[in-house]
Amino acid sequence: MSEPPLLAKKTKLRRALAFKRSYFCFPYAVLCVIFVVVPLCILLGFAFIGPDDTFSFDNFAYFFTHAENIKTMLFSMGVAALTTVICLVIAYPLAMCLANSKINKSALLVLMFVLPMWVNSLLRTYALQNLLIDLFGMQRGFVSALIGLVYDFFPFMLLPLYTTLANMDKSLIEASHDLGASRVSTFLKVTLPLSVPGIMSGILMVFMPTMSTFSVTEIMGGADTYMVGSMINELINGGDWGGSAAFSLILLVLVAGTMALSNLLSKGKSTDDALGGVL
C-alpha cells in the first residue's frame, strides 16, 4: 500500500535539501555577521581595553569622572532634542499640506523637498554657511549651528510624516466630520494618533543623527557648539581607539534606549514602512 520505506526516506531527504526561496538571504546573513555583528563586538572589546592593553574600566571612568564629558553629552542631547522638536513643528503642518489633495496634487512638489538631500550634505551645509554668515552677516554660534542642523535634517522628518499622512485612510477623517467633530478634535483624535508611526520614525531619523553629527556643528557653529561627535573625532585623531570605542558604546546604548522607547510609544507597530517610504 504505502511507498517502500527507502524511497520515502529518499524523497524526504530530497525535499529537505531542495533549494528554498529563503536560502537567498544566506549570503547577506553571513555578511551581516562579519561586517555588522563582529565589528560591534570588537567595539565592545576595545571599550574595555585600558592604556596598558589590559581589561579595565578606565575609558568609562574617564568619561564619567570628567564633568565636561557629561556636559557635552547632555548638551548634544539637548541640541538634538531641540532640533527634532523644531523639525517636527515645521514639518508636520507642511506634510499635512503636501498630503492634502486640495492643496497639492503633484508628487513633484514632494520630490522637490527631497532634491536638496541628493546634494552632498557638506556642500549643502557649506551653501548655508555662505548664506547666513557671509551674506547675512550672522555670527557663528549656537543659533547658526541650530539653523544648520534643522536645515540639514528637515527632509528626514518631512518624508516619513508625508508618507504616513498621504497613505492615511481619508474616509476616517470624513467620518469624523460627519459625526460632528470639529476640525480641531478630528485632528487630535483621528489624524494625530494615526500618524504616530510617522512621527516616531521621523524622530528616529533626526534625533540620533543630529546628536552624533560634528560636521554641521563645526561648519556652522563655533567653540560653544562642541558636540559628542567632535569629541569622538578628536579621540580618534589622537589615536585613542579605546576612548572613542567607549564613547561610541555609550552612544549605542542611547540609540538602543531611544529605539526601545519609540517601540513602546508606537505600541509595537513597526516603523519600517515609514522608513522604507523615504524615497
Added chain:
Amino acid sequence: MKKNKLYLLGKVFIWLMLAVMYLPIVILVIFSFSGSSGIGAWGNFDFTFDLYAGLFTNEQIMSAVANTFIIAGVSCLFATFIGTISAVGIYYLHRPFKNAMSAVNRITVINADIVTAVAFMVFFIVCLNYLDGYVALIIAHTMICTPYVILSVMPRLGQINPNLYEAGRDLGAGAFRTLFTIILPQLIPGIISGAVMAFTLSLDDFVITLFNKGSGLETISTLIYSSTKHGIDPTFRALSTIIFVGILAVLIGINIYSASRRKKAKLAGGNV
C-alpha cells in the same frame, strides 16, 4: 470661503518652505559665476567662468569627485544585488529567523553613523589589518546601503502572486532561473528606488568615509571638511552648481519619461 483661504495659506506655506530650502543653493549657483573669494560682495560681482575653469584643472577636487562616484557606483551595485536577493530570502523565511534577520537589518539603519563608523574602523584595524582605503570604503558603504534596498524591495514582494514562483519551479525552472525570470522583473520599481537610495546614501556619506578612508584617499565630503578649517576654496561653488544641475536634469528626465509612459499607457488603454 473660509476653507478656500485655508487652502491658499497651505499653498503659500509650501512655496515659502521651498524657497527657504533652495535659497542657499541658489545663492551658491549665482556666486559660482563670480570670481570673488567671498559671497555677498554684490558690488564687485564680475561675471566669469573662472571657477569652472579652475574646477576642471584642480586635480585634487577632480580625483575626489572620481573617488566619490566610483565608490558610490560600485557599492550601489553590490548593495542592490545583495539587497534584492536577500529581500526575497527574508520575505520567505519562517518566524524566528525572519524576525532575527529584520532586527539585524535594522541595526545599521537606526544606529548613529558615527558608531557604525568607529565599529568599522576598529574592525578593519583588528581583522583586516588596515585594508586598502578603496576596498574598506566599498565594503562599509555596501553594508550601510543594503538595508535600505531590502526595506524598499520588501513591500513589493507582498504584492506579487506567490503561486508564480511555484509554477516556475513546477515547470522545471531552477530556483535561480525562477528568481531572475519570474520574481525579479516584478520587483523592478522597488529595486530602482532602493538603488537610487543606496547611491545617494553612499554619495552623501561623510563620517563613515572619514574614519575608514585611510590616508591619501579623499572624497568630496572629506575634502570639503578638511578645507573648512582654513577657509573653503571658492571652486567648490562651481562643483556644487554642477552637481545640483546634474541632479535636476536627472529628475526632470525621469519626470518626462514617466509622464510619456503614462500617456502611452492611457492611449493603449483607450484602444482596447
